[in-house]
Amino acid sequence: MGNCCCCTSPSPQNEFFFTQTEGSLAIPFGAGIETIVLTLPVTTTFDLQNVKLDYVVQLAFTLAAGNTTFDYGVRARLRRNGVLLVTQTFQQSGNRTGMPGASTRREHIPNTWADNGALAGANTYTVTLEFFQRANATTTLTAETRSLNAIVFGL
Numbered sequence: 001m002g003n004c005c006c007c008t009s010p011s012p013q014n015e016f017f018f019t020q021t022e023g024s025l026a027i028p029f030g031a032g033i034e035t036i037v038l039t040l041p042v043t044t045t046f047d048l049q050n051v052k053l054d055y056v057v058q059l060a061f062t063l064a065a066g067n068t069t070f071d072y073g074v075r076a077r078l079r080r081n082g083v084l085l086v087t088q089t090f091q092q093s094g095n096r097t098g099m100p101g102a103s104t105r106r107e108h109i110p111n112t113w114a115d116n117g118a119l120a121g122a123n124t125y126t127v128t129l130e131f132f133q134r135a136n137a138t139t140t141l142t143a144e145t146r147s148l149n150a151i152v153f154g155l
Contacts, residue, residue: 013154017042020147024060027074027141031132034077038127038148044118045154051118053078055127055148056110059090064138065102069095073133074141076109079126086113091133106144125150 019040027035037057044051055078063070071093078085090109127148131141 015043015152015154016149017152018147018149020145022145024142024144027129027131027143029131029134029137029141032130034128034130035143036126036128037143037146038125040125040148040150042118042123042125042150042152044120044123044152046120047118048116049118049120050153051115051123052151052153053113053115053125053148054111054150055146056108057127057129057146058144059107059109059129060142060144061092061105061107062140062142063096063103063105064136065100067136067138068097069093069135070105070139071133071135072131072139072141074109075130075132076111077128077130078111078113079128080115080118080123082126083117085115085117086111093135 017040019038025037057076061072073091076088088109088111129143
């Protein structure tokens with residue numbers, strides 16, 4: 001289930017916004033295919049106001065039985081109103097010799113980003129995932145627990 005909240009922090013000039021979700025979201029495979037995993041509306045009161053963003057996405061890569069190696073890659077992208085702010089690339093590969101059964105590898109993509117390019121008013125931040133690399137077609141990806149928060153700094 002997801003939560004979204006916007007509230008004023010103890011300092012009347014700063015505001016805190018957040019969203020957090022626990023649950024699996026399947027991420028389709030394919031270069032150039034992005035799936036939105038987090039969306040956060042944030043309101044700024046003046047142009048170029050400082051916004052500190054923190055997010056983390058837990059990834060679950062499911063590996064099929066019989067595969068002796070694994071190799072996968074995912075890109076996380078943070079955008080404001082559709083404008084790309086940052087891309088992170090996460091890739092892993094290794095040997096699974098001696099592990100003949102199916103397994104799940106859990107990984108995390110965290111980030112902290114300072115944005116001072118927002119214009120005054122309503123802004124929407126999104127985090128997307130692109131599952132662009134896998135050695136075996138049976139490797140699947142789900143986004144599990146994920147969260148995004150923003151602190152908007154006043155004058």
